[in-house]
Amino acid sequence: MDVSRFLRKSPALVFYLLLVIVAFDFGDENCAVEARHKVYPEYQSLPAVSVKYAHRTGYHFQPPKHWINDPNGPMHYKGWYHLFYQYNPKGAVWGNIVWAHSVSKDLVNWRALPPAIYPTKPFDINGCWSGSATVLPGNRPIILYTGIDTKNHQVQNYAVPANASDPYLREWTKPDNNPIVDPGPGVNASAFRDPTTAWFEDGHWKILVGSRRKHRGMAYLYRSRDFIHWTKAKHPLHSAPKTGMWECPDFFPVSKNNANGLDTSALGQGVKHVLKVSLDLTRYEYYTIGTYHPDKDRYMPDNTSADGWSGLRYDYGNFYASKTFFDPVKNRRLLWGWANESDAVQSDVQKGWAGIQTIPRKIWLDSYGKQLLQWPVEELETLRGQNVHMSSVKLNNGEHVEIKGITAAQADVDVVFSFSSLDGAEQFDSSWLNAQDLCGLKGSGVPGNVGPFGLLTLASEHLEEFTPVFFRIFKADDQNKHKVLMCSDARSSSLKSGIYKPSFAGFVDVDLSDGKISLRSLIDHSVVESFGAGGKTCITSRVYPTLALLGNARLFTFNNGTQTITIETLDAWSMNRPVMNQALE
Numbered sequence: 194m195d196v197s198r199f200l201r202k203s204p205a206l207v208f209y210l211l212l213v214i215v216a217f218d219f220g221d222e223n224c225a226v227e228a229r230h231k232v233y234p235e236y237q238s239l240p241a242v243s244v245k246y247a248h249r250t251g252y253h254f255q256p257p258k259h260w261i262n263d264p265n266g267p268m269h270y271k272g273w274y275h276l277f278y279q280y281n282p283k284g285a286v287w288g289n290i291v292w293a294h295s296v297s298k299d300l301v302n303w304r305a306l307p308p309a310i311y312p313t314k315p316f317d318i319n320g321c322w323s324g325s326a327t328v329l330p331g332n333r334p335i336i337l338y339t340g341i342d343t344k345n346h347q348v349q350n351y352a353v354p355a356n357a358s359d360p361y362l363r364e365w366t367k368p369d370n371n372p373i374v375d376p377g378p379g380v381n382a383s384a385f386r387d388p389t390t391a392w393f394e395d396g397h398w399k400i401l402v403g404s405r406r407k408h409r410g411m412a413y414l415y416r417s418r419d420f421i422h423w424t425k426a427k428h429p430l431h432s433a434p435k436t437g438m439w440e441c442p443d444f445f446p447v448s449k450n451n452a453n454g455l456d457t458s459a460l461g462q463g464v465k466h467v468l469k470v471s472l473d474l475t476r477y478e479y480y481t482i483g484t485y486h487p488d489k490d491r492y493m494p495d496n497t498s499a500d501g502w503s504g505l506r507y508d509y510g511n512f513y514a515s516k517t518f519f520d521p522v523k524n525r526r527l528l529w530g531w532a533n534e535s536d537a538v539q540s541d542v543q544k545g546w547a548g549i550q551t552i553p554r555k556i557w558l559d560s561y562g563k564q565l566l567q568w569p570v571e572e573l574e575t576l577r578g579q580n581v582h583m584s585s586v587k588l589n590n591g592e593h594v595e596i597k598g599i600t601a602a603q604a605d606v607d608v609v610f611s612f613s614s615l616d617g618a619e620q621f622d623s624s625w626l627n628a629q630d631l632c633g634l635k636g637s638g639v640p641g642n643v644g645p646f647g648l649l650t651l652a653s654e655h656l657e658e659f660t661p662v663f664f665r666i667f668k669a670d671d672q673n674k675h676k677v678l679m680c681s682d683a684r685s686s687s688l689k690s691g692i693y694k695p696s697f698a699g700f701v702d703v704d705l706s707d708g709k710i711s712l713r714s715l716i717d718h719s720v721v722e723s724f725g726a727g728g729k730t731c732i733t734s735r736v737y738p739t740l741a742l743l744g745n746a747r748l749f750t751f752n753n754g755t756q757t758i759t760i761e762t763l764d765a766w767s768m769n770r771p772v773m774n775q776a777l778e
């Protein structure tokens with residue numbers, strides 16, 4: 194289907210977006226940040242002439258060309274997983290956004306369908322932005338999304354399948370009684386978007402919509418008996434000062450007792466709740482774990498979850514606008530996130546594409562209840578090919594050992610490291626509040642005692658380029674006794690200059706009494722997705738090697754700490770290519 198036909202009619206969108214890019218002062222943080230996506234009018238309707246393959250991923254979700262951002266409305270319906278996503282059909286930068294649509298039987302092989310939702314009506318003529326799917330009783334899917342209307346207001350619309358017998362749900366109808374939620378008095382119509390999946394409670398459906406009031410981030414709560422008429426609750430479900438616009442809120446229950454996922458409406462004794470928001474100001478997300486009080490229309494984060502800027506993150510790297518859904522097939526909750534490019538916008542235009550979705554992750558509550566755990570879906574393992582196995586290999590100070598025999602540019606590595614003692618570990622300085630800054634200070638080349646040790650991914654033969662993913666363990670004064678830093682450091686990832694090469698990092702809240710720590714990395718040409726300590730801390734880096742490309746990429750383990758580290762076990766696999774978004778006939 195040719196959606197450009199519909200889009201040609203909305204040049205107003207371009208002008209509007211130029212107007213709404215707002216630079217504003219963020220209170221005490223004193224940093225001016227541009228809100229939302231940067232707009233490049235000269236590129237946004239410039240179709241790719243060709244697609245460059247050097248940095249394209251082998252097994253991550255991406256369309257054949259052009260720009261993608263937020264994952265939208267994931268769900269399972271009649272045997273198929275559906276993933277929609279924000280997509281520019283006309284260029285490799287943000288613009289002309291539609292809901293692109295793909296389906297999969299296994300979350301690994303994907304088939305592309307025509308866009309499901311695109312601007313056609315007064316309530317979405319200037320944009321079809323992010324939203325969620327809810328499967329109503331009787332297996333009736335419904336999508337809620339943000340439309341930009343004729344007045345350039347953000348409103349919430351619904352869409353239903355045109356033919357519910359079609360398992361691919363190719364066509365969607367946007368009824369004329371839209372919008373069903375408008376900002377109303379007191380709500381900023383330029384900051385009101387990204388409706389959640391609905392949950393059912395006490396005779397009502399409930400949803401959240403992200404917003405802000407001055408510098409306070411807000412999740413407005415709405416209720417409805419029929420999914421069509423919605424009433425705003427007296428106060429937001431939750432809000433937090435100085436966090437700015439809350440994009441893509443996600444609110445869901447997790448089990449206190451096991452790793453199974455729960456339907457979004459689950460409530461009761463064995464249940465905690467999670468609220469995640471994407472901060473437009475920082476372009477990072479954070480989540481809290483807490484208690485939902487449906488009678489009071491309130492959510493209260495636990496006192497162990499920092500609520501704001503320094504909160505827990507699903508991922509400490511390029512990971513944004515994420516969304517979970519309940520997978521009834523395997524009783525699990527799955528998480529999708531968007532990993533944007535880190536190169537220059539001109540490079541995106543040249544390569545003809547920008548943005549990927551991360552590998553879907555199973556997500557559940559850690560048994561001690563203070564954080565979530567994440568792990569790549571087990572289906573990914575069907576792509577594993579050639580395997581290399583190692584065990585009981587010592588890594589002395591300054592050593593690096595190559596893992597040979599796999600395609601290092603497209604691989605899955607799973608390793609368990611051990612150390613004999615933490616007695617000599619460096620002292621942690623309590624002024625080191627920010628993990629990313631600390632990684633910047635103590636990179637893989639800064640000698641330590643227990644660490645730095647880990648993997649050198651997407652490395653060139655003589656290490657002119659490499660992206661180290663590693664741990665460094667400190668002694669701490671508090672009751673935890675130690676502090677573990679995990680880094681995914683892009684600073685040496687590419688000889689190319691002028692690209693964003695951050696030293697992403699997070700702390701790992703892990704019990705080290707068994708003297709071991711694990712690391713898994715999914716390496717895929719321009720992305721390294723890493724899971725520390727069984728998924729306690731996750732970091733995604735986007736990198737653009739110039740030498741460590743394709744067959745020239747290598748993988749090493751390394752240790753730059755004085756204490757010898759042992760590789761207890763290591764498995765690495767070449768990863769095969771799935772079917773990635775070929776059109777479904």
Ligand SMILES: *[C@@H]1O[C@H](CO)[C@@H](O)[C@H](O)[C@H]1NC(C)=O
Nearest residue numbers: 355356357358359360361362
């Ligand atoms: C609805 O979908 C079913 C299953 O794909 C198909 O057989 C039927 O022809 C479709 N109906 C219409 C009106 O398109």
Ligand SMILES: *[C@@H]1O[C@H](CO)[C@@H](O)[C@H](O)[C@H]1NC(C)=O
Nearest residue numbers: 215228381382383384407438
């Ligand atoms: C409403 O939101 C827009 C976009 O974030 C912002 O530019 C504007 O200042 C806000 N208006 C008020 C009154 O807060």
Ligand SMILES: *[C@@H]1O[C@H](CO)[C@@H](O)[C@H](O)[C@H]1NC(C)=O
Nearest residue numbers: 483484493494495496497498
């Ligand atoms: C945190 O809350 C728990 C109860 O949920 C309470 O036992 C504990 O004392 C609180 N801690 C602090 C520091 O407030």
Ligand SMILES: *[C@@H]1O[C@H](CO)[C@@H](O)[C@H](O)[C@H]1NC(C)=O
Nearest residue numbers: 591637638639640661751753
């Ligand atoms: C290990 O440390 C040495 C000395 O600082 C440095 O030359 C080398 O590059 C480091 N290795 C890594 C992987 O950073």
Ligand SMILES: *[C@H]1O[C@@H](CO)[C@H](O)[C@@H](O)[C@@H]1NC(C)=O
Nearest residue numbers: 475476512513533534535693
């Ligand atoms: C991804 O790109 C980098 C480099 O341009 C920006 O610094 C990030 O803000 C951006 N992230 C998101 C979520 O847009």
